[in-house]
Every structure is written in C-alpha cells, then in structure tokens.
Amino acid sequence: xxxxxxxxxxxxxxxxxxxxxxxxxxxxxxxxxxxxxxxxxxxxxxxxxxxxxxxxxxxxxxxxxxxxxxxxxxxxxxxxxxxxxxxxxxxxxxxxxxxxxxxxxxxxxxxxxxxxxxxxxxxxxxxxxxxxxxxxxxxxxxxxxxxxxxxxxxxxxxxxxxxxxxxxxxxxxxxxxxxxxxxxxxxxxxxxxxxxxxxxxxxxxxxxxxxxxxxxxxxxxxxxxxxxxxxxxxxxxxxxxxxxxxxxxxxxxxxxxxxxxxxxxxxxxxxxxxxxxxxxxxxxxxxxxxxxxxxxxxxxxxxxxxxxxxxxxxxxxxxxxxxxxxxxxxxxxxxxxxxxxxxxxxxxxxxxxxxxxxxxxxxxxxxxxxxxxxxxxxxxxxxxxxxxxxxxxxxxx
Ligand SMILES: Nc1ncnc2c1ncn2[C@@H]1O[C@H](COP(=O)(O)OP(=O)(O)O)[C@@H](O)[C@H]1O
Ligand SMILES: [Mg+2]
Numbered sequence: 001x002x003x004x005x006x007x008x009x010x011x012x013x014x015x016x017x018x019x020x021x022x023x024x025x026x027x028x029x030x031x032x033x034x035x036x037x038x039x040x041x042x043x044x045x046x047x048x049x050x051x052x053x054x055x056x057x058x059x060x061x062x063x064x065x066x067x068x069x070x071x072x073x074x075x076x077x078x079x080x081x082x083x084x085x086x087x088x089x090x091x092x093x094x095x096x097x098x099x100x101x102x103x104x105x106x107x108x109x110x111x112x113x114x115x116x117x118x119x120x121x122x123x124x125x126x127x128x129x130x131x132x133x134x135x136x137x138x139x140x141x142x143x144x145x146x147x148x149x150x151x152x153x154x155x156x157x158x159x160x161x162x163x164x165x166x167x168x169x170x171x172x173x174x175x176x177x178x179x180x181x182x183x184x185x186x187x188x189x190x191x192x193x194x195x196x197x198x199x200x201x202x203x204x205x206x207x208x209x210x211x212x213x214x215x216x217x218x219x220x221x222x223x224x225x226x227x228x229x230x231x232x233x234x235x236x237x238x239x240x241x242x243x244x245x246x247x248x249x250x251x252x253x254x255x256x257x258x259x260x261x262x263x264x265x266x267x268x269x270x271x272x273x274x275x276x277x278x279x280x281x282x283x284x285x286x287x288x289x290x291x292x293x294x295x296x297x298x299x300x301x302x303x304x305x306x307x308x309x310x311x312x313x314x315x316x317x318x319x320x321x322x323x324x325x326x327x328x329x330x331x332x333x334x335x336x337x338x339x340x341x342x343x344x345x346x347x348x349x350x351x352x353x354x355x356x357x358x359x360x361x362x363x364x365x366x367x368x369x370x371x372x373x374x375x376x377x378x379x380x381x382x383x384x385x386x387x388x389x390x391x392x393x394x395x396x397x
Contacts, residue, residue, distance in 0.1 A: 001287050007249035008280035010311075013056040016277060017249035021241035022058055025232050029062050032205065032230075033069055037171045039201040043227065044194070046179070046218075047209040049234035051372075051386045052274030052312065055209040058234060059175050062207060066173045072099025072165065075175040080370055084186035085150065088174070089118030090134040092161060095172045099165060110164045112141030117157045120146045151189035158193045162202025171203030179208035180217050181372070191222040198228065209234075211385050213375045236271035236387070245276050255290035264297040268304070272387050274312060279304045313392040319371050327364040328373065329397065330354045331382065332390035343390075344383035 007017040028045065035042040045062070047055045059075070066073050074091030078084070092114055101107050115136040145157040165172045176182070182190070190206060197204050208214065208229070218225035237245060243262050250256055257265070265283070269275035283292055283300035320328060330353040335345045347365065351358040365382065368374045373389075374382045384390055 001255060001284050001290060001292075003285045005253045006281055006284045007253060008277045008284060010274060010277035010281050010307075012052075013060070014277070015057055015060070016054070016245065016273065017252075018245050019054075019057065019061060020245035020248075020273075021237045022054070022061070022234075025058060025234075026061065026065065028230070028232070029065055029207075033066060033071065033171070033173075036203050036205055037069070037071075037169065039166070039203065041198060041201070042205075043230040044205040045207050045232055046214060046229040047207075047232050047234050048212050048214050050212065050272075050384075052272055053234045053236065053387075054273040055234050056177055057273075059177055059207065059209045063173070063175050066171075067098070070100075070168075070170045072096055072170070072172045073175065074098075074172075075177065077177040078179055078181040080181045081183070082181075083121065083150075084182060084190070085121040086118060086134070089114060089121075091174050092157070092172070093134045093136060095174060096161065096164070099168060099170065099172060101164060101168055103167075106164060106167070108138045109141060110160055111136050111138035113144045113157060113160050115140050116142060116144065116146040117153055120148055120153065150185055151192050154189045154193040155196045158197050158204055159200065159202065162197045162200070162204035165203045171205065173204075174206050176206060176208045177210075178372075179210035180214045180375075181210075182217075184221060187217060187221040191218060191225050191228060194228050195222070195224060211372065211375045212383075213377045216377060237273060237276065238271065239266050242266050242269065242271045242276050245273070246280050249280075250284075250290075250292075255284075255292070257292045258294065260294035261292045261297050264294045268297070268301060270387070275308070275388075278308055278312070282307065309392065313386065313389060316373055316386060316389075317393075320368065320373060321364075324364050324368050324371075324373075326354065327361060327368060328384075328389075329393050331374070331384070332393040335390050344377060344381040346381055348380070350382070 009016055032042050032045060047058055049055055063073050063075060072095035074095040076087040076091045096110060115138060118134055145153040147153055161172055194206055215231050246265065247257060265279055269279050282304040283297055286300045286303065287296040330350045331345055334349040334353045335343050337343045347358055351361055369376065372385055375385050376382045
C-alpha cells in the first residue's frame with residue numbers, strides 16, 4: 001500500500017495517529033486542572049510504566065490540555081547526574097511566558113527570582129562566565145530562592161510563581177519526563193515544594209512520568225509523596241483499544257484490516273503501543289492492497305521484528321558493556337515466566353545462572369539500573385524496563 005499515506009508512527013515520543021485507551025487519564029487531568037485553578041486541594045498525576053507504553057506521548061497530550069485552558073506550561077526530561085535547577089528554570093521560564101499576566105512589574109519580579117534561582121546553579125562563587133541563565137533579562141532579585149539549598153530555594157520559587165499564576169485565575173504546570181532519573185536531593189526538594197504549594201492552595205502542579213519504580217523513588221524520599229501524587233499506571237492496550245489504534249487511522253485513508261489480521265497483530269504486539277505502531281507501519285508498507293489480511297501480517301512479521309531488533313531493542317542493548325550483556329542474558333534465562341513481559345526475577349537467581357556471588361555482580365546491576373535498562377520495584381528483585389526484552393535476548397542467543 002502507498003507508503004506515503006502510511007499513518008503509523010513508531011518512535012520514542014512520536015505522536016500516534018490515534019491516542020487509544022487513555023480517556024481515563026485525560027478526564028482525570030481535566031478534573032485536576034479545574035480543581036487546582038479554583039484553589040482546591042488535588043493530587044497531581046504521575047504516569048508510570050515500561051518503555052514504549054506511551055508515557056511521553058500522554059505527557060505531551062496533558063500539556064496541550066493545560067495550554068488549551070490558558071495555563072502556563074513547561075517541560076523537561078530528567079537525566080542521571082544532571083541537577084534539576086537549570087532544566088527546571090528553563091521550563092518555568094517558558095511557563096511564565098506562556099501564562100501571560102497583565103501586570104508587568106509582578107512578572108518582572110517573579111522572573112527576577114527565577115533568574116536568581118537558576119544562576120545559583122554554578123555555586124555562589126562561580127566566575128561570571130560559568131554562570132548560566134535561561135535567557136532571562138529581568139533584573140536579578142536577591143534574597144529569595146538563591147540560598148543554594150535546593151529544597152529551600154524550590155519552595156520559595158514555586159510559592160512565588162504559584163502566587164503569580166493565582167492572580168490570573170489559571171495555573172502553571174511543569175511536566176517532568178523520566179522523573180526516576182532525578183537525583184535524591186532534587187526529588188526530596190520537589191516533593192517538599194509540591195507539599196508546600198498544595199497546602200497553600202496555589203495553582204501550580206508538577207506532572208511526572210517515569211519507569212514503574214518511580215512511586216518507590218518518591219516515597220523513599222518523602223513518605224507523604226503518596227498523598228501528593230495520584231499514580232496512573234500506563235500499560236498495554238486492550239484488544240479493542242489496540243484495534244482502534246490501528247483501524248481509525250487506516251479508515252481515514254480509506255483502508256482497513258480483516259478481523260483475522262487484527263487478531264494476528266494483537267498476538268504479535270501484545271497491545272504494547274510501540275509495537276502496535278511498528279507492526280502497523282510495516283504491514284501497511286508490505287501489504288499489496290486493502291483490506292490487510294492475516295497473510296499480510298505473516299509476511300510483515302519478520303521485517304517488523306527485524307526493525308524492532310535494531311531500533312527498539314538493539315539501540316538499548318548496544319549501551320550495555322559485555323559484562324552487562326552477560327547479566328541481561330542471565331536475567332532473561334532466570335525469569336520465571338518468560339511470557340510475562342513485566343515479570344521480575346530475584347537477583348540471587350541471576351547470580352546462580354552466572355555461578356557468581358551476588359555481590360560480585362552488583363557493579364553490572366547498578367550500571368544497568370542507571371542506564372535505565374532494568375529497574376527494581378522491590379528489594380532483591382529486578383525486571384526489564386523494555387517489554388519483550390527477555391524474549392529478544394533469548395532469540396539472539
Ligand atoms: N495510546 C496510544 N495509542 C497508540 N499508540 C500509542 C499510544 N501511546 C503511545 N503510542 C505510540 O507508542 C510509541 C511509544 O510512545 P512513547 O510515548 O515514546 O512511550 P514511552 O514514553 O512510554 O516510552 C510511539 O510510537 C507512540 O506513537
Ligand atoms: Mg518516554
């Protein structure tokens with residue numbers, strides 16, 4: 001079929017032609033926006049899930065939802081070993097500009113505080129050329145959000161910005177992707193600041209997305225984090241939702257699938273959004289005509305798997321050192337239920353497969369955790385962050 005009209009969009013953060021199965025989250029976020037802008041207490045959303053389930057895409061959609069209500073928004077992606085101060089400053093700068101506020105002096109003041117917060121990044125005694133600011137030209141306001149203690153500074157900054165937003169009757173929303181990669185000090189500061197502003201009823205929220213262990217990261221930092229955030233597990237699509245993700249965009253191009261083709265596609269994708277897009281894209285290109293049949297799916301499967309092997313699995317596998325790859329393969333071998341894509345395995349069992357002491361393997365395990373290839377939801381157990389990764393590794397062997 002005509003590749004130019006192929007509607008599917010495999011790729012990290014690629015907006016899907018049809019956002020299937022997320023109505024509940026979209027509705028919940030509408031309620032959050034409405035309540036928060038009225039100064040009502042409300043928990044913010046945090047999206048969690050494996051790689052490729054659609055967290056980034058959903059986060060971007062929630063952001064658009066906030067923009068449509070006239071909120072000021074900003075977004076950042078956390079990275080391991082990168083302090084929050086600079087990227088957060090940029091995101092908040094964007095949010096303040098988007099918010100639009102009639103009174104110039106008040107905006108200038110808030111931006112001056114934001115500038116002080118951001119310039120504190122290089123340390124108080126840093127040379128001028130090491131200083132960094134997100135391009136804020138407002139005069140520096142000293143004595144607020146610039147103590148150097150990120151927790152104190154963040155509470156002060158968000159309180160001021162929340163106050164600014166409150167005067168507009170709208171709000172500010174900051175979106176943080178890959179939130180599990182924030183450092184412990186930053187997580188703690190962020191929770192403390194969210195706690196503070198929610199108690200004062202200020203219309204500022206932090207919306208996060210991250211791997212399944214993100215709730216554990218947050219509650220290890222502050223026990224009250226469970227009361228601050230409403231966790232939404234983002235998961236694979238049901239059969240009906242996966243069908244909709246495929247058939248709605250096809251119908252717009254006057255194309256369709258036979259029921260058997262949809263069944264074969266669901267068996268192959270397991271309803272994982274990334275796989276739905278990847279298989280949809282390949283089968284469309286290879287099928288001779290509409291409707292796409294089960295036989296077309298059979299023909300396309302090796303090609304779709306090959307592309308996933310390079311793009312989705314391979315790109316991650318490449319990031320592991322030889323020792324870490326041994327560890328990953330041992331994990332795949334030790335996983336109790338190979339068909340459970342989110343199944344976890346005991347680290348002791350991985351060590352047993354490799355005939356090593358668990359302590360000897362901790363450097364490999366820690367490196368893989370840091371690279372985001374595996375996660376640990378409970379003590380002594382680990383799992384792949386990428387669905388079907390174990391299967392991919394077993395097929396490589
Ligand atoms: N609800 C959905 N319906 C259909 N496709 C989706 C949906 N959510 C995400 N996708 C597709 O899945 C892929 C991965 O999305 P992404 O947001 O990058 O996942 P994550 O951030 O969880 O790793 C993209 O190709 C995207 O188009
Ligand atoms: Mg993502």
